[in-house]
Amino acid sequence: MSQLVWFRRDLRLHDHAALYHALAHPGPVHTVFVFDTGLLQGLPVDDARVSFIWHSLQQLDTALRQQGGALLCCTGDPVQEIPRLATQLGVSSVHAAEDYEPAARQRDEAVARALQADGRSLHLHKDQVVFAGREVLTQAGRPYTVFTPYYRAWRARLHAEPVSPWPTLPLTGRLLPHPAPTLPSLAKLGFVPPPAERQLPAGEAAAQAVWQRFQPQLPPYQQQRDFPALEGVSRLSVHLRFGTVSIRQLVHVAAHQDDEGAACWLKELAWREFYQQLLYHFPRVVGEAFKPEYRTLAFPGSAEHFAAWCEGRTGYPLVDAAMRQLNQTGYMHNRLRMLVASFLVKDLLIDWREGEQYFAKQLLDFDLAANNGGWQWAASTGCDAQPWFRIFNPVTQSERFDPQGHFIRRYLPELTGLDAASIHAPWQASPLLLQAAGVRLGQDYPLPIVDHARQREAALALFGREPG
The missing domain is CATH 3.40.50.620 (HUPs)
Structure with a gap:
């Protein structure tokens, strides 16, 4: 048959x-x-x-x-x-x-x-992972809930069982033809083509082209991956999401390339599998905090602040540039995903599930496991081994990872006239500098909707920690 x-x-x-x-x-x-x-x-x-x-x-x-x-x-x-x-x-x-x-x-x-x-x-x-949920367990036969020991076990298994692509079997003579195409048009499905800035080359050929373009960038990956103005990341996430590229192909190359960039990227691929196995073993994380102590946490943030975050008008340039990148293109650099998630939860005190759902609507590479895992990590409600709460400072993150403001200017053209020293925190710039740059705070670009230092203390208090 x-x-x-x-x-x-x-x-x-x-x-x-x-x-x-x-x-x-x-x-x-x-x-x-x-x-x-x-x-x-x-x-x-x-x-x-x-x-x-x-x-x-x-x-x-x-x-x-x-x-x-x-x-x-x-x-x-x-x-x-x-x-x-x-x-x-x-x-x-x-x-x-x-x-x-x-x-x-x-x-x-x-x-x-x-x-x-x-x-x-x-x-x-x-198919979509190298090792499925039951293949990497603790010695007690339980799932890992902390990444570092999971990665050690994942890497050891990869060393013991090197991954390679499935052989290509002949298709000619085995496949049954169908005379008329059955792929319905987008219109028949009830859809129209997206705006040009949200369109991505699709299919297996496009995925291989992206992969070939990225491979020469593997050696410097560790040094470049956190800078959103650079083309330092693979941009393969959407292809992994829809399987137009094989995870085995990527892991096979990264595991056999002897440089720190490939090793760093291999760890990122393992993070993807860590979140997949968490979802497999703990399906309750969909809509619920992984850590029991935070399942009933009441977030006091406002709807107005959530709207400002969604629309990229918080007054913190790197946060706003990241949100505008997401809204315009359906993509956001991973460093920025962590930053804007931290800002929503720890600065605006808004429930992480609100941000998770917004990302689910906007991201072209939306993957339930990675999205949920990333948001819970940023919100300190998920699998995070740190004994204190990670709170990103949006200004210092901007100064460190977009030092010249190139990424900010790409998505916030109203701040183009500001120099590299003032673009990260325009409200701290002198009136003369703002005037020379043609920036009127509160009109051309908003003033910060919250004070980060105060909100940090409020976040620590909310999560039951003493400020300090």
Whole structure:
């Protein structure tokens, strides 16, 4: 009997776990993608993630047709569509990549039950991580809740079991063709193309181009990664999110490159897996603080301050530039994600879940595990081994990581006239300097909506710590 490969967060052909295992069975292979109407509901009509997926699927279908196959596309509830399609095509098994999000696990359990009731089976294969949640545990068999010991164990396992891409099996003669394309138009799905500044090259070819461009930057990665004005990071996060690139391919290269930059980047990839295994073992972190003592913490911040944060008008230039980058492009540099999260929770005293949800709407690379883990880390409610509360100073962070103000000027053109010494804290500049720069605080650019020093003390008091 034939097999069915269900594409989800793995929109590529190279190093594809589910496709490899389906091809290992005798008989023909079908491929399908389901536009989940439950996930599409409520998204803005110009959501750039839908456009990214659509263009990636278009390229995937073209690549499959070049090798004698085609991609089937359905729209609806996968719990109904996959069993229906399996029956219609007469397949014995459905193959898909494991997904560790709570809702996805419930979906897959429901699909498996429906298939089993019809004499068919669902096979899930590890694909979006190098080591899944149960593969890296403490000696007591428990999940790690602190990154450093997790990374030591993760790295030791990687050394003992070097990762390599799945072999490429011949597709020609194994894939079943479908005469007419079934990929619906964006319009039929209820969407329109996003603004140009939020569009990203999609598909496996684009991912490989980004990867090839980044590899020469691996050696200086550790020195450059924290400076948002530089092109020092990989920009592969959206491709990892939708699986247009394989995590095994990236880890294989980074683990075999002998320099501190590659080692540093490998650790960042491990952070991604740390948050994935946390979500797998502790699904309650979706909407709830990991640390029990902070689950009922009442945040006194105001709706007006939250709106100012969202719109990039807090009066702290690097915070505002970061938020404008997010709103305009759907991307934010990782150093800035930590800064703006700290500012929302520790300066504005606003619930971290508000920021987490805003990021979920805006980020093109939104990933539930990484987003939740990052926000809880910044808010001190998650897995953080530090015995005190980390509170970023938005001015010193600006002076350190955007010393000449290049990034700030890119997104806050109203501050272009300020010099490198005054652009980080315009309210401290002299009236003559502001006048010469053409900046009228409170009109062209806002005054700070809070005083950082006072808010730091308030945050420490809120979390039960004494100022100092």
